[in-house]
Amino acid sequence: MNAVIENFDVFIAAFGKTVLLTIISGVISIVFGLILASFSISPSKFLRVVNAVYVGLMRNIPAAAHLFFTIFVLPLLGVKLSFFALACIGITVYFSAYFSDAFRSGINSIGRGQLEAAQALGLKKSKILRQIVFPQGIRNSVPPLINTMIALIKVTAIAGVFGVTELFGGMLQLINTNDSAVIALMVFTALLYSILTIPAGYIAGIVERKVVFTT
Amino acid sequence: MPANEPMISIQGVEKWFGQFHALKNVNLDVSPGEVVVILGPSGSGKSTLCRTINRLESTSEGRIIIDGKELPSESKPLAQLRAEVGMVFQQFNLFSHMTVLENVMLAPVQVLGQKPAEVRERALQLLERVGVEHQANKRPSALSGGQQQRVAIARALAMKPKVMLFDEPTSALDPEMIKEVLDVIVELTGEGMTMVVVTHEMGFAQTAADRIIFMADGEIVEENTPAEFFSSPKTARAQDFLSKVL
Amino acid sequence: MATTASFFETPGPIERRRIRLGILGGSIPIVLLLALAAFSLHEQGLFNPERWEVLTTPDLLVALGKGLWATIKVAIVSVLLSLVVGLLLALGRLSHRKWLNTLCRIWIEALRGLPELLLVFFIYLGIPTVTGWSINTFWALVVGLVLYESTAMSEVFRSGFMALPRGQTEAAHALGLRTVKTLRFIQLPQVVKLVLPSLVSEMVRVTKASSLGFVIGYTDLLLTGEHAIEFLGGEYAVPIFAAIALIYVVICLLLGKISSLLSQRVS
Ligand SMILES: Nc1ncnc2c1ncn2[C@@H]1O[C@H](COP(=O)(O)OP(=O)(O)OP(=O)(O)O)[C@@H](O)[C@H]1O
Ligand SMILES: [Mg+2]
Numbered sequence: 001m002n003a004v005i006e007n008f009d010v011f012i013a014a015f016g017k018t019v020l021l022t023i024i025s026g027v028i029s030i031v032f033g034l035i036l037a038s039f040s041i042s043p044s045k046f047l048r049v050v051n052a053v054y055v056g057l058m059r060n061i062p063a064a065a066h067l068f069f070t071i072f073v074l075p076l077l078g079v080k081l082s083f084f085a086l087a088c089i090g091i092t093v094y095f096s097a098y099f100s101d102a103f104r105s106g107i108n109s110i111g112r113g114q115l116e117a118a119q120a121l122g123l124k125k126s127k128i129l130r131q132i133v134f135p136q137g138i139r140n141s142v143p144p145l146i147n148t149m150i151a152l153i154k155v156t157a158i159a160g161v162f163g164v165t166e167l168f169g170g171m172l173q174l175i176n177t178n179d180s181a182v183i184a185l186m187v188f189t190a191l192l193y194s195i196l197t198i199p200a201g202y203i204a205g206i207v208e209r210k211v212v213f214t215t
Numbered sequence: 216m217p218a219n220e221p222m223i224s225i226q227g228v229e230k231w232f233g234q235f236h237a238l239k240n241v242n243l244d245v246s247p248g249e250v251v252v253i254l255g256p257s258g259s260g261k262s263t264l265c266r267t268i269n270r271l272e273s274t275s276e277g278r279i280i281i282d283g284k285e286l287p288s289e290s291k292p293l294a295q296l297r298a299e300v301g302m303v304f305q306q307f308n309l310f311s312h313m314t315v316l317e318n319v320m321l322a323p324v325q326v327l328g329q330k331p332a333e334v335r336e337r338a339l340q341l342l343e344r345v346g347v348e349h350q351a352n353k354r355p356s357a358l359s360g361g362q363q364q365r366v367a368i369a370r371a372l373a374m375k376p377k378v379m380l381f382d383e384p385t386s387a388l389d390p391e392m393i394k395e396v397l398d399v400i401v402e403l404t405g406e407g408m409t410m411v412v413v414t415h416e417m418g419f420a421q422t423a424a425d426r427i428i429f430m431a432d433g434e435i436v437e438e439n440t441p442a443e444f445f446s447s448p449k450t451a452r453a454q455d456f457l458s459k460v461l
Numbered sequence: 462m463a464t465t466a467s468f469f470e471t472p473g474p475i476e477r478r479r480i481r482l483g484i485l486g487g488s489i490p491i492v493l494l495l496a497l498a499a500f501s502l503h504e505q506g507l508f509n510p511e512r513w514e515v516l517t518t519p520d521l522l523v524a525l526g527k528g529l530w531a532t533i534k535v536a537i538v539s540v541l542l543s544l545v546v547g548l549l550l551a552l553g554r555l556s557h558r559k560w561l562n563t564l565c566r567i568w569i570e571a572l573r574g575l576p577e578l579l580l581v582f583f584i585y586l587g588i589p590t591v592t593g594w595s596i597n598t599f600w601a602l603v604v605g606l607v608l609y610e611s612t613a614m615s616e617v618f619r620s621g622f623m624a625l626p627r628g629q630t631e632a633a634h635a636l637g638l639r640t641v642k643t644l645r646f647i648q649l650p651q652v653v654k655l656v657l658p659s660l661v662s663e664m665v666r667v668t669k670a671s672s673l674g675f676v677i678g679y680t681d682l683l684l685t686g687e688h689a690i691e692f693l694g695g696e697y698a699v700p701i702f703a704a705i706a707l708i709y710v711v712i713c714l715l716l717g718k719i720s721s722l723l724s725q726r727v728s
Contacts (some may be wrong), residue, residue, distance in 0.1 A: 061670035073690075
């Protein structure tokens with residue numbers, strides 16, 4: 001327990017870095033995910049295939065392998081960035097695929113019939129997107145988006161192994177110097193992760209019940 | 216039948232779903248103000264034909280001409296043409312994130328660019344006409360099936376269409392709600408609206424139709440007046456069909 | 462893989478031409494960037510065939526094969542154990558005993574909020590510290606993964622049980638079958654059929670998660686790759702990594718395919 005109290009500042013700094021890593025890679029992944037998802041509903045077969053191939057490839061490579069590539073292999077190819085930036089890239093490449101699917105599931109939850117009704121009324125494609133697809137699709141995407149964000153928070157821990165002193169990396173360093181307090185250090189780390197993930201999970205559940213449109 | 220130009224002209228239309236031949240050389244002219252009811256067994260291509268008329272289903276071959284204009288394949292002119300053709304679906308397909316009133320107002324405002332205040336007034340009148348004016352500010356999910364379908368009809372009428380297409384408008388309804396929807400449709404026939412109605416309601420077909428089209432296996436097998444079709448159908452397939460449904 | 466079915470209707474010829482031009486224009490900066498990257502990689506000799514011939518070295522192939530087997534071993538053992546533990550947790554959640562129900566719920570929610578990596582570490586460092594036993598990397602990885610994956614499986618089972626018609630349980634009770642037997646003979650076979658597709662797709666997750674083993678030094682596919690790169694030299698990093706990534710993708714796509722075939726069969 002003493003080890004936790006003595007190193008409280010280390011934990012706070014590491015926790016802050018986890019939050020920062022989550023926000024930066026989360027926001028960029030959401031933007032890319034949205035772009036990919038819009039590819040998936042585009043009239044161009046080429047763009048739809050681009051989305052399908054990207055998602056099919058990136059989702060099926062483990063997160064650890066993604067981070068291994070960006071943090072370990074990219075510098076060998078002459079990319080000179082901090083571990084933190086490289087970790088952001090790896091997480092973004094991986095989670096863009098998941099966010100694309102999250103948006104897609106929200107969009108696909110709109111019944112095909114509503115789309116046809118809008119077409120039959122003579123609405124142009126841009127109006128159908130703005131009036132029908134986005135308002136419903138974005139709201140229905142919120143629960144899968146939160147759940148994907150929770151998964152992202154948990155994946156940031158892997159960056160700790162590759163030299164980023166976020167929560168998990170900070171814990172590893174503390175364990176190295178306080179090997180008598182391993183359990184306390186790990187439990188406290190777990191607690192800090194839970195502070196981020198468990199409330200988010202509850203919010204996702206509430207949103208799912210309250211906001212989502214059912215057809 | 217009036218001698219002037221047909222409102223809808225379907226000429227030699229073929230439709231393939233992959234290997235499946237869903238529409239076989241379909242030819243049909245519908246005059247202005249005429250009410251055509253399409254009957255036929257399940258899977259005979261009634262919905263497919265109805266949906267090709269506003270190109271929700273593209274055709275593999277043939278021409279479809281509405282009020283003198285051929286159905287375009289580019290989306291912009293197609294949208295303009297669709298604005299003149301109202302459609303009512305089996306599953307109502309109301310926009311679930313909008314209120315009933317917003318559903319009816321959407322297209323006149325967004326497609327025709329009319330002033331919301333004027334559209335609102337007309338929309339309320341239409342809702343009153345179909346008997347759901349008290350539901351105007353509710354979400355569709357709060358309405359019964361029959362009410363939703365009447366809103367869907369009002370939504371289509373708000374565009375002042377030249378033609379109305381109905382694809383089995385009462386098939387998804389509980390029996391006690393069928394009449395309230397059919398009454399609205401029958402009222403439209405009295406106003407000279409050109410209509411194509413796919414239905415399984417034989418009573419409605421008998422009283423409301425000017426002409427019956429009987430389809431089987433993707434073909435128009437028989438065209439007849441309702442009186443003759445129901446009393447003495449010309450083809451064996453139609454006789455067989457009627458013996459099963461009546 | 463994600464479907465490529467059309468969301469909107471197919472555009473007409475004029476529109477199609479406009480879309481094609483738009484894509485062409487939009488992809489110019491991306492193509493330029495890629496060309497730049499490719500040029501720089503070419504300078505480093507990455508497209509040298511000799512670089513890629515390393516993938517035909519028998520020693521490397523044997524090592525990767527061993528790594529792959531180690532990955533598969535962890536995945537299979539973890540999935541099987543997660544199945545059992547997940548089923549027990551699901552039954553706990555469905556139990557009428559309030560304390561058991563609550564306990565299982567807290568357990569599941571607490572574990573689901575934690576990184577799998579942390580759970581693997583809990584076992585790997587925690588078990589020896591608390592009990593004094595030593596635990597090898599294989600079992601540390603398996604137990605850590607099972608702690609997490611079993612909670613996911615329990616949700617799958619639970620929704621499977623809830624999807625069963627109530628009447629069946631009651632009919633079984635009326636026949637005099639006791640709860641355990643009802644479970645064994647009536648419910649479980651149906652639930653397993655119902656949840657089989659999602660269980661196969663859980664396997665995809667476990668296979669990917671097994672790559673966390675490299676953190677604690679379990680020589681799985683990924684760690685084998687790292688060792689190979691260290692041994693052969695950084696210039697072989699890309700070919701070796703590409704091979705590993707491809708193996709993961711192929712396994713996961715195959716499992717995904719099986720899963721969708723199964724769900725078609727079931728429905
Ligand atoms: N998108 C599609 N892809 C492949 N086949 C289709 C498609 N839509 C319809 N079909 C097939 O075309 C045939 C005609 O379908 P259609 O829906 O027009 O029949 P219907 O006469 O309206 O029948 P029902 O009375 O059951 O509504 C059916 O055999 C159907 O399976
Ligand atoms: Mg039909």
